[in-house]
Amino acid sequence: MVLETKRNPTIWKHFDLCLITDNHEMARCNGCGKFMSSRQLDSKETHRTSLPRDQGEKRKG
C-alpha cells in the first residue's frame, strides 16, 4: 500500500512511502525497488547512486 507523504519532496520524489503489514512505514526506491526505513531517508540525503540516469522518467507499479 502506497501512502502520500508531505515530507521532504527533494528526497521523496524518488521514493514511495509504503505501509507494510506490520504497520511499518517503509520507503521504496523508485529506481531499484529497494525498501529502506522512512526514518533513514529523512536523515539521509538519498540513496541516489542506484537511481536511473534519466531522472525525468518516472516509473510506477
Ligand SMILES: [Zn+2]
Ligand atoms: Zn534505489
